[in-house]
Amino acid sequence: MTFVKPPHLPSPVLAVIFDWAGTLVDHGSLAPTQIFVDAFQTFGIRITLDQARGPMGLSKRLHIQQLLNDPSVRAQWQQVFGRPSTEADIDAIYQRFMPMQIEKVGAYSQPIPGAVETLTWLRARGVKIGSCSGYPKQVMDVLRPLAQQAGIAPDHVIAGDELPAGGRPGAYMALANLLALQVPNVRACVKVDDTTPGVEEGRNAGMWSVGLALSGNEMGYTLADVQAMKAEQPTEYETRLAKARRRLQDAGAHYVIDSVADLPAVIENIEARLLKGDAP
Template sequence: MPANHYRHTRHYHGPVQAIIFDWAGTLVDFGSFAPTQVLIDAFQGFGIAISMTEARVPMGLAKWDHIAALGRLPAVDARWREKYGFSMRREDVDALYAAFMPLQIERVAHYSTVIPGALPVLATLRARDIKLGSCSGYPRAVMDRLLPHARSQGLVVDHAVATDDLKPGGRPGPWMALANVIELGVSELAACIKVDDTVPGIEEGLAAGMWTVGLSLSGNEVGLSASEVCDLDAEALQQCRAGAVAKLSRAGAHYVIDSIADLPAVVDAIALRLAHGERP
C-alpha cells in the first residue's frame, strides 16, 4: 500500500483573513505613473531615451531589478551600446539606481492620489474584520514618503513591506507577501488574497499560496490616467481591458477586475469557495 494512502487532506472552511495590496496602480497612482516617469527621467540623465511602454515592461519588480531588466531589453541595450560601447553593467545599474532614488522620493507623493473607490472598499473590508497588508516594489525610503501621504488622504493599512526590507529579495518571490502574513498573524495562507496590477505581483501571490486578483484598468497594463480611461469610447475601453485581462490571466490571476472599487464582490466569491473547502 502506498505510504501516502492514509494522508489526510486538510481543508480550510473559514473566512478571508487578510488581503495583501500592492501600492502604485492598486491603492494609489491610477495608471502607475510614479515609477515609470521617474525611470524615464533617470535614464535620460544618462543620455538614454526610453519610452513609457518600455519603462512599463518590468513593472512590479524591485526598482534595482527593474532598471537592470530595462537594460536587458534589446532596444534599450542597443541604445546603451551605441552610446557607451558596451551593454549595461552592474555598476551602471547601481549608478542609475542612485540617480533614480532621490527623484522617486521627491516625486512619489505628486503621483500618488488614492484610486477612486479605495477608501470605501478598505472601510468595508475592515468592517468584516479582514486585515489589510501591503507590499511594493518601492524601497523603504520611498515608502516612508508614500505612507504619510496616503494617510493624509485617509488611506491606512495595517502593515506595509518595502522591497528592501527583506534579504531574500522582492517579486516574483513570495517573501513580502509572507512577511505580511507573519506580521498580521494570519493562520492560513488560503485565507489570504493578493491584489496587484502587475505580472510579478500576481506571481508573488501565487508563490505565497494565496488567491490572486489582478487589476486591469487602474494599473500598469493599461497605463492611462483615470481621466484618460473615462475619455475612451466603449470599443477602445474594451480593447484596453481585454489586453490587460489576458496578460494577468496568463500570469495565473484567479480573478481580474477593473480596479479596487470592484474588489468586494470578488472577496465574496472567494469567501464562498473557502466555505466549500476550496484552496487557491
C-alpha cells in the first residue's frame, strides 16, 4: 500500500527524534564521558575514556551499573573495598556523578556544526522535532536553556530518568515523544543517535534509525581533534571512522552518516521511500 503524503504537510516524514550529546551538541560526546572518569576516580577507581564510552546511550545510573560490571573495574573495586560492589554503591557513584555533571554540562553545550541549520530545514518541511537523552532531567534542565540560546530547541524533550519503563535500548523515550507530539504513524518517523543503544532504540520503536559516526561517542573527539587527525594521521582517521560506522551498522542503523549536518539528504531519501510504500 502506497504511503499517501498528507495534504497539509510538505514532507511524508512526520517527526525526527534526536539524541542530544554527540548528536545535536557536544561534538565527541565528551561531557558525560569525562565526568564518569572523574566520578569513579573520587572512589579510587580508575577507568579509561574508552571504558566510560562503552555503555554510552544508556541512562546514567544503568551506565554506572554496566561500568561496575566491567571485569577490570570489578577487580579494582574488590581490591579497594574488599568486597563486590552493591546497589548502594551504584547509588553512591550516581550521587557523586550528578553534581559534577550538572556543573560541567554547560561547557559542552555548543551545537554540532550543521545542527541548527538541519533543525531549521526540518521545520520548513513541517517535520516535528522530538528529542531524548540519557542525561537525567536535572542535567537537561541546565543544558536545554543554554542550547536554546544557541538555536537548539526541539519541540519536545524526554530525559533518561523521566519514564518508569526505563530508557534505551527500549523504545520508550522515542515513543513518548510521538505521544507528546501527536504523531500518528511511527513508520513515518526517524530516530537520530550517535550510540548503539540509541540506534537500537529507533529500531525497537519501529522507526527509521540513523547513526552518526563522526560527531559522537563512537569517534569521541572534538571537532578540532577530528580535523587535526584527518590532516595529520589520515590512515588512523579512516580506520577509526570505519570502525565507528561498522558498530552503528551492526546495531541496526538503516543509514550511517558523519553528523547531523548530513541528515537532510537522508530525510529526502526516506521521503522518496515512504512515497513508494517502503517501511523501516
